[in-house]
Amino acid sequence: MTSPLAAPVPSFVPRRAWLTDLPVLLIAVVWGASYLAAKGVTTPRTVVAVLVLRFALVLPVLAVAGWRRLRALTAAQWRGAGLLGLILSGIFLLETYGVVHTSATNAGLIISLTMIFTPLAEAVVTRTRPPGSFVAAAGLSVAGVVLLTQGGGFTAPSAGDLLMLLAALARTVHVLAMARVRAVRTADSLSLTTVQLGGAVAVFAVLASVPGTGPSPWSVAAGFGAGDWAALLFLSVFCTLAAFFVQMWAVRRSSPSRVSLLLGTEPLWAAATGIALGGEHLGAPGVLGAGLVLAGTTWGRRAADRGSRPAAGSVGTGSGRDGLDAA
Numbered sequence: 592m593t594s595p596l597a598a599p600v601p602s603f604v605p606r607r608a609w610l611t612d613l614p615v616l617l618i619a620v621v622w623g624a625s626y627l628a629a630k631g632v633t634t635p636r637t638v639v640a641v642l643v644l645r646f647a648l649v650l651p652v653l654a655v656a657g658w659r660r661l662r663a664l665t666a667a668q669w670r671g672a673g674l675l676g677l678i679l680s681g682i683f684l685l686e687t688y689g690v691v692h693t694s695a696t697n698a699g700l701i702i703s704l705t706m707i708f709t710p711l712a713e714a715v716v717t718r719t720r721p722p723g724s725f726v727a728a729a730g731l732s733v734a735g736v737v738l739l740t741q742g743g744g745f746t747a748p749s750a751g752d753l754l755m756l757l758a759a760l761a762r763t764v765h766v767l768a769m770a771r772v773r774a775v776r777t778a779d780s781l782s783l784t785t786v787q788l789g790g791a792v793a794v795f796a797v798l799a800s801v802p803g804t805g806p807s808p809w810s811v812a813a814g815f816g817a818g819d820w821a822a823l824l825f826l827s828v829f830c831t832l833a834a835f836f837v838q839m840w841a842v843r844r845s846s847p848s849r850v851s852l853l854l855g856t857e858p859l860w861a862a863a864t865g866i867a868l869g870g871e872h873l874g875a876p877g878v879l880g881a882g883l884v885l886a887g888t889t890w891g892r893r894a895a896d897r898g899s900r901p902a903a904g905s906v907g908t909g910s911g912r913d914g915l916d917a918a
Contacts, residue, residue, distance in 0.1 A: 611844045615853045618834045623860025625830045626695035627869045629687060632822040638687045639804050640811040641823070643795045646683075647808075648827040650788055653835075657781040664782055671774035672783050676790020678765045683791060685758035693751025694871045699861020700739055700884045701755040706855065707732050707891045708763040716767065721894075728891035735883025738876045784835055855892060859885060 633641045654661065664672070690698040707729045714721045736756075740748040748756075769775065775783055798804050815823070841850050862881055865871040873881060 611841050612853060614837050615841045615850055616856070618837050619854050619856045620860045621825075621829045621834065622854075622857045623699055623862075624864045624868075625826060626690050626698045626861050627864050628822045628825050628830075630690050630695050630698075630869070632819050632826070633687060633691055635688070635691050636805040637811050638684070638691065639795055639798045640806055640808040642683055642687060643792065643799055643808040644812055645823055645827050646788055646792045646795070646831070648824070649832045650785070650792055652832060653781065653785040653788065657779070657785055660779040660782045661785060664778060664786070665774070667774035668778045668783075669786060671772040672778065672786035673790045674772065675765065675768055675775065675783075676787040677794065678761065678768060679787050680791040680794035682758055682761045682765060683795075685754050685761055689751045689754030689758055691751065693749050693755060694865055695869050696862045696865035696871050696873065696877075696881070697739060697749075697752055698755050699858045699865070700881055701736055701752060702759050702762070703855075703858040703884060703888050704732055704736065704756070704759040705762040705766070706888045708759055709766050710891070712763050712767055713770075716771075725891055725894035728887045728894055730887075731883050732887030732891060735880045735885075735887055738880025739873075739884060740877075740880070780839065781835075788831075855889065858888070 629641075686698070686702065693701075710721060710725060711729060713719075740752045799808055838850070838854075862873075866873070
């Protein structure tokens with residue numbers, strides 16, 4: 592979607608900053624916890640069904656909230672948003688299958704590589720050289736991921752780790768498409784989000800009807816207990832619906848870089864919830880790798896902001912989510 596971070600930055604009183612920072616930071620915490628929640632409510636056979644249920648719960652709310660603006664979209668904007676929805680469906684599938692087959696800690700840290708991949712891909716597309724400090728930060732992050740996936744000793748990365756890496760690449764494609772599909776640049780953010788999610792849900796519904804893709808959404812819902820419904824509502828209401836509206840609210844009261852920095856703490860919270868609540872453990876290589884990923888992505892974001900602000904800072908939130916795709 593066209594990032595609300597491109598909106599004019601209003602005057603801001605520093606001592607009141609925490610009133611805006613706190614909700615944004617809570618969204619980062621929620622997103623970090625989303626990997627563990629998705630892992631708990633989903634199995635390899637129920638990925639598609641859970642995705643249908645998760646987004647079908649919030650789509651009507653978004654449609655009702657933005658009905659007038661949806662009707663104002665042009666045919667070209669509908670097509671552009673639909674294309675983005677197809678890419679988004681691929682991101683959700685890769686992320687959800689990935690988190691089922693790896694730890695929540697690994698998932699949250701590996702997906703943060705989107706912050707490195709996006710400016711690199713933009714540099715390739717625009718044929719510009721990224722700053723040397725950014726290239727160094729990218730190398731640091733990649734080294735961190737290698738160590739992170741070898742927490743128990745040097746072995747081949749798991750299928751889930753590789754899927755999360757592909758998801759990070761898919762997020763990069765999504766961010767670049769949002770910036771380069773001309774029709775969606777002027778589209779209303781809420782309408783664009785609604786159409787994208789609608790397109791993704793349509794893809795999931797089609798997949799759910801194909802034999803062999805797992806049980807139907809209805810049979811999965813019928814088998815849910817109270818804990819499963821709580822996790823699903825957490826993913827739907829807090830990680831998707833609330834996240835989108837908090838971002839829209841925050842960028843009108845703060846600066847894009849400030850919001851991006853706060854949302855960029857997501858992988859830290861993913862690791863914290865995975866270890867504290869999920870009982871996950873990192874060996875010494877994993878701890879070192881996690882530290883390198885966090886340092887590299889933070890350094891890379893700052894280097895990209897200094898060296899190519901229009902390319903890396905004009906789309907997305909720095910987390911690659913834009914209120915849409917939490918695992």
